[in-house]
Amino acid sequence: xxxxxxxxxxxxxxxxxxxxxxxxxxxxxxxxxxxxxxxxxxxxxxxxxxxxxxxxxxxxxxxxxxxxxxxxxxxxxxxxxxxxxxxxxxxxxxxxxxxxxxxxxxxxxxxxxxxxxxxxxxxxxxxxxxxxxxxxxxxxxxxxxxxxxxxxxxxxxxxxxxxxxxxxxxxxxxxxxxxxxxxxxxxxxxxxxxxxxxxxxxxxxxxxxxxxxxxxxxxxxxxxxxxxxxxxxxxxxxxxxxxxxxxxxxxxxxx
Amino acid sequence: xxxxxxxxxxxxxxxxxxxxxxxxxxxxxxxxxxxxxxxxxxxxxxxxxxxxxxxxxxxxxxxxxxxxxxxxxxxxxxxxxxxxxxxxxxxxxxxxxxxxxxxxxxxxxxxxxxxxxxxxxxxxxxxxxxxxxxxxxxxxxxxxxxxxxxxxxxxxxxxxxxxxxxxxxxxxxxxxxxxxxxxxxxxxxxxxxxxxxxxxxxxxxxxxxxxxxxxxxxxxxxxxxxxxxxxxxxxxxxxxxxxxxxxxxxxxxxxxxxxxxxxxxxxxxxxxxxxxxxxxxxxxxxxxxxxxxxxxxxxxxxxxxxxxxxxxxxxxxxxxxxxxxxxxxxxxxxxxxxxxxxxxxxxxxxxxxxxxxxxxxxxxxxxxxxxxxxxxxxxxxxxxxxxxxxxxxxxxxxxxxxxxxxxxxxxxxxxxxxxxxxxxxxxxx
Numbered sequence: 001x002x003x004x005x006x007x008x009x010x011x012x013x014x015x016x017x018x019x020x021x022x023x024x025x026x027x028x029x030x031x032x033x034x035x036x037x038x039x040x041x042x043x044x045x046x047x048x049x050x051x052x053x054x055x056x057x058x059x060x061x062x063x064x065x066x067x068x069x070x071x072x073x074x075x076x077x078x079x080x081x082x083x084x085x086x087x088x089x090x091x092x093x094x095x096x097x098x099x100x101x102x103x104x105x106x107x108x109x110x111x112x113x114x115x116x117x118x119x120x121x122x123x124x125x126x127x128x129x130x131x132x133x134x135x136x137x138x139x140x141x142x143x144x145x146x147x148x149x150x151x152x153x154x155x156x157x158x159x160x161x162x163x164x165x166x167x168x169x170x171x172x173x174x175x176x177x178x179x180x181x182x183x184x185x186x187x188x189x190x191x192x193x194x195x196x197x198x199x200x201x202x203x204x205x206x207x208x209x210x211x212x213x214x215x216x217x218x219x220x221x222x223x224x225x226x227x228x229x230x231x232x233x234x235x236x237x238x239x240x241x242x243x244x245x246x247x248x249x250x251x252x253x254x255x
Numbered sequence: 256x257x258x259x260x261x262x263x264x265x266x267x268x269x270x271x272x273x274x275x276x277x278x279x280x281x282x283x284x285x286x287x288x289x290x291x292x293x294x295x296x297x298x299x300x301x302x303x304x305x306x307x308x309x310x311x312x313x314x315x316x317x318x319x320x321x322x323x324x325x326x327x328x329x330x331x332x333x334x335x336x337x338x339x340x341x342x343x344x345x346x347x348x349x350x351x352x353x354x355x356x357x358x359x360x361x362x363x364x365x366x367x368x369x370x371x372x373x374x375x376x377x378x379x380x381x382x383x384x385x386x387x388x389x390x391x392x393x394x395x396x397x398x399x400x401x402x403x404x405x406x407x408x409x410x411x412x413x414x415x416x417x418x419x420x421x422x423x424x425x426x427x428x429x430x431x432x433x434x435x436x437x438x439x440x441x442x443x444x445x446x447x448x449x450x451x452x453x454x455x456x457x458x459x460x461x462x463x464x465x466x467x468x469x470x471x472x473x474x475x476x477x478x479x480x481x482x483x484x485x486x487x488x489x490x491x492x493x494x495x496x497x498x499x500x501x502x503x504x505x506x507x508x509x510x511x512x513x514x515x516x517x518x519x520x521x522x523x524x525x526x527x528x529x530x531x532x533x534x535x536x537x538x539x540x541x542x543x544x545x546x547x548x549x550x551x552x553x554x555x556x557x558x559x560x561x562x563x564x565x566x567x568x569x570x571x572x573x574x575x576x577x578x579x580x581x582x583x584x585x586x587x588x589x590x591x592x593x594x595x596x597x598x599x600x601x602x603x604x605x606x607x608x609x610x611x612x613x614x615x616x617x618x619x620x621x622x623x624x625x626x627x628x629x630x631x632x633x634x635x636x637x638x639x640x641x642x643x644x645x646x647x648x649x650x651x652x653x654x655x656x657x658x659x660x661x662x663x664x665x666x667x668x669x670x671x672x673x674x675x676x677x678x679x680x681x682x683x684x
Contacts, residue, residue, distance in 0.1 A: 054574060056570065056573065056574065059570070059573060059579075061497060084576050084577070084578050085576065086576075087573060087574055087575065087576040088575070088576030089576075091574060091575065092570075092574035094567060094570060094571070094574075096567055098565070098567035098568055098570065098571040099571075100568060100571065100572070100586055101568075101590060110572070110575060110577075110585075111575040111576065111577075114575070114576065114577050114581055114585075115576060161571070164571075164575065165574070165575065168575055168576060
């Protein structure tokens with residue numbers, strides 16, 4: 001039923017770091033809307049896989065990606081495709097909040113500025129406000145847009161980073177353990193935000209917290225030792241997993 | 256059970272040993288710091304102790320009669336002709352008038368030796384050249400005493416030394432004391448030291464030409480070394496392919512920073528003077544040589560500053576669709592700027608203190624004019640110090656130390672500015 005609405009089609013995706021093969025041929029289809037969670041123990045390759053979707057692995061020396069990843073039917077590893085344009089459509093939120101050491105305004109305005117998305121100051125102001133509102137941060141920061149983004153709390157910083165990504169108007173937002181550096185209250189706010197924006201974007205989230213995956217995601221993929229073990233609707237994975245290794249992980253016997 | 260083992264005799268013994276070790280380490284640390292501070296204090300004390308008196312000098316306030324029959328017997332007011340007139344005679348007359356009872360020729364010579372001969376005659380010559388109408392009038396002018404009188408009054412020439420073993424005779428001492436009592440000789444702030452170029456007479460020698468030369472050399476060195484140093488660091492760190500060849504370049508840049516500076520002087524001599532045929536003693540050549548000397552320092556400082564920037568910032572920019580170049584120049588470089596600037600200022604401070612390479616390219620020249628451009632012969636402050644330290648008269652020792660004080664003050668100011676700048680820029684983050 002989701003097949004009609006596929007964002008990413010991955011076939012036999014392998015990632016090598018030098019001689020080491022971190023992913024052993026992944027086949028997966030990611031839906032166009034909603035949240036897909038990648039879970040699995042440390043070192044299972046889920047973050048590596050996440051970084052193939054916006055070609056951030058390109059920046060790592062010795063990393064090599066083979067196989068095929070199609071976004072809306074287009075091969076994103078095509079030689080003629082500029083990763084810079086890909087990344088404008090596939091935003092990313094990292095484990096540790098990494099706002100630029102600039103004002104809150106400039107953080108959000110950075111992407112639109114480099115892509116020339118707005119033609120006037122008023123338009124940019126409006127875009128910054130819209131992005132901050134969508135990230136649920138506007139009311140907290142509207143009076144201090146000129147203050148440094150690094151002065152915010154961890155949770156606010158992470159939402160600022162999401163606002164920064166949203167401002168470029170991406171289709172996909174990748175999140176690499178976005179709540180791992182946040183306290184429970186900030187995490188709850190972040191999850192509420194994900195819930196709110198998932199109607200508009202294809203969100204892929206890597207998480208260590210199974211509870212979080214169960215709470216926010218529509219589909220869940222379980223990775224183990226560089227293999228995709230199981231991929232299904234989140235409800236099914238957490239109530240009736242098809243593979244014993246998945247069961248062991250979600251019940252806490254491994255991982 | 257556990258209480259027993261924690262307080263057992265062996266445990267107490269071990270604890271004692273451990274404490275002893277820690278105590279010895281602390282003492283070593285304190286001793287090293289005390290030694291370093293003592294060395295610094297001794298250095299400052301000896302230099303400031305010899306040098307501080309040079310910031311004041313003894314001057315004579317005298318009335319000079321610019322007698323027409325001496326300066327312009329033919330009644331001319333042509334400045335060029337007046338330039339060649341006998342000003343020495345005017346100064347002599349004025350000096351003799353101070354003690355009319357002295358008539359003996361030899362005694363009068365000694366009397367004349369109290370005033371700086373070239374200082375006073377040159378001063379009068381300049382005055383008359385600029386304003387020929389002064390001829391026939393009396394002018395009141397302050398001129399430096401001779402260096403001997405200056406040193407005597409500052410107490411460096413000892414009065415109890417036997418007369419045959421000092422350069423100032425007993426009657427000269429008596430005259431100088433009398434002139435001082437009469438208020439003719441007065442100690443004043445030594446403008447000459449800062450405003451004059453080098454001179455053969457210590458009482459007229461100043462560091463102005465050396466300071467101007469140093470500033471020119473530094474400007475040339477900075478303009479060349481900063482873009483080269485920062486540029487090569489950015490390229491090597493961010494854009495160069497990582498292979499054996501770039502590793503080799505990297506190692507060699509690090510080695511370059513450790514090459515003795517005189518080697519750069521030889522290189523400059525061979526390349527700029529012999530091969531390219533540039534003249535000696537020019538600030539532009541000095542600046543080019545010192546640029547070679549400091550660009551590796553700037554490269555290393557830039558690279559370590561860039562490596563200190565969190566990679567997550569660059570990742571953030573890349574994930575928004577910034578190109579690599581944009582991420583580096585818009586996000587990474589501004590964050591590395593404090594480190595780059597600090598490294599550059601420290602590199603400049605190094606360049607300011609460099610002497611050896613400048614000696615090799617002929618900047619030891621005796622420069623009696625303040626250079627107006629980077630293509631006029633000049634000397635540099637450390638070279639000036641080197642030159643003065645080589646001269647025999649007692650007055651040079653004082654001036655050498657004074658020049659060292661000036662150099663140290665400039666260096667400390669530069670390093671202090673670097674620290675201030677770094678703190679300020681880092682606070683703004």
